[in-house]
Amino acid sequence: MxxxxxxxxxxxxxxxxxxxxxxxxxxxxxxxxxxxxxxxxxxxxxxxxxxxxxxxxxxxxxxxxxxxxxxxxxxxxxxxxxxxxxxxxxxxxxxxxxxxxxxxxxxxxxxxxxxxxxxxxxALLYTKYGFIKRRLMKKISEGKPGGLGLDTSRDYVYTExxxxxxxxxxxxxxxxxxxxxx
Ligand SMILES: Cc1cc2nc3c(=O)[nH]c(=O)nc-3n(C[C@H](O)[C@H](O)[C@H](O)COP(=O)(O)O)c2cc1C
CATH class of the missing domain: 3.40.50.360 (Flavodoxin domain)
Known part of the structure; x- marks a missing residue:
């Protein structure tokens, strides 16, 4: 062991x-x-x-x-x-x-x-981020491959x-x- x-x-x-x-x-x-x-x-x-x-x-x-x-x-x-x-x-x-x-x-x-x-x-934890981080993460996510979630009223956990x-x-x-x- x-x-x-x-x-x-x-x-x-x-x-x-x-x-x-x-x-x-x-x-x-x-x-x-x-x-x-x-x-x-x-x-x-x-x-x-x-x-x-x-x-x-x-x-x-x-x-x-x-x-x-x-x-x-x-x-x-x-x-x-x-x-x-x-x-x-x-x-x-x-x-x-x-x-x-x-x-x-x-x-x-x-x-x-x-x-x-x-x-x-x-994970994209929109509901846990403050206002600025939430907007920033949405903006970054819009242009990324992989189809990241954009609904900031919820969180997205992508971990497999x-x-x-x-x-x-x-x-x-x-x-x-x-x-x-x-
Ligand atoms: C402010 C911020 C910046 C991030 N920058 C990147 C990045 O440059 N590249 C990336 O692949 N993921 C980025 N992420 C996504 C994080 O890697 C992802 O949310 C991860 O789950 C965070 O892990 P942690 O909760 O253990 O810190 C960023 C997330 C946040 C909130």
Whole structure:
């Protein structure tokens, strides 16, 4: 049994929800797993973990800066342990090229090359945004491929949960039954 850290950087909470599902699936596969907001980790991966997944959402073309900083400063541990990264964006819903560019940029900035990478579609939470953000997101969504929702009286969740579960299951299965150590 391995102890798996799922550290996430989120602004509106969708990446936290995805991290929770990843943790659930990893546990279902016989390991210990904790989904933790990266800002609460004090900058370092606690040395109790055998494997690490980092998740981060994209805002204005960039991944969550706390997650980027965390991955960069812990890159030597991440390179040594089984590790994976998941990116959360609206580009992942219909604009794969753009979503891939965000991931490339993340890998360049952090100098970390995870064993596995996934791109998950996020959410458009119009009812949770303030007035300015709601108008901005509608305007941006109008021109985007993927047919993003434009009705600002409701929210749109594009995350494909089956894909999230498959990613988590694949990662968990690769850890096998034994515990690796640092
Ligand atoms: C102000 C704002 C800017 C955003 N900018 C981008 C962007 O540049 N590219 C993109 O693909 N998605 C963008 N998104 C969509 C977010 O990635 C998506 O809403 C995601 O679910 C947010 O995850 P979080 O709730 O974990 O922060 C943006 C969302 C907001 C609210």
């Amino acid at each position: 391995a102890r798996v850290l799922i550290a996430y950087g989120t602004t509106e909470g969708q990446t936290a929800k995805i991290a929770d599902v990843v943790a659930d699936v990893v546990r279902e596969n016989g390991h210990d797993a904790e989904a933790v907001d990266v800002t609460t980790l004090g900058g370092e991966i606690p040395d109790v973990y055998d494997a690490v997944v980092i998740g981060a959402s994209v805002h204005v073309g960039k991944h969550d800066k706390h997650a980027v900083e965390f991955a960069h400063s812990n890159r030597s541990v991440l390179e040594r342990l089984p590790s994976a990264f998941f990116s959360v964006s609206l580009a992942a819903h219909g604009d794969t090229e753009e979503a891939e560019k965000y991931v490339e940029q993340f890998e360049t900035e952090t100098e970390w090359h995870p064993d596995a990478v996934a791109m998950f579609s996020g 949960w089956d894909g999230v579960k498959r990613f988590a299951e694949h990662f968990a299965k690769q850890l096998g039954a034994g515990t690796s150590s640092r």
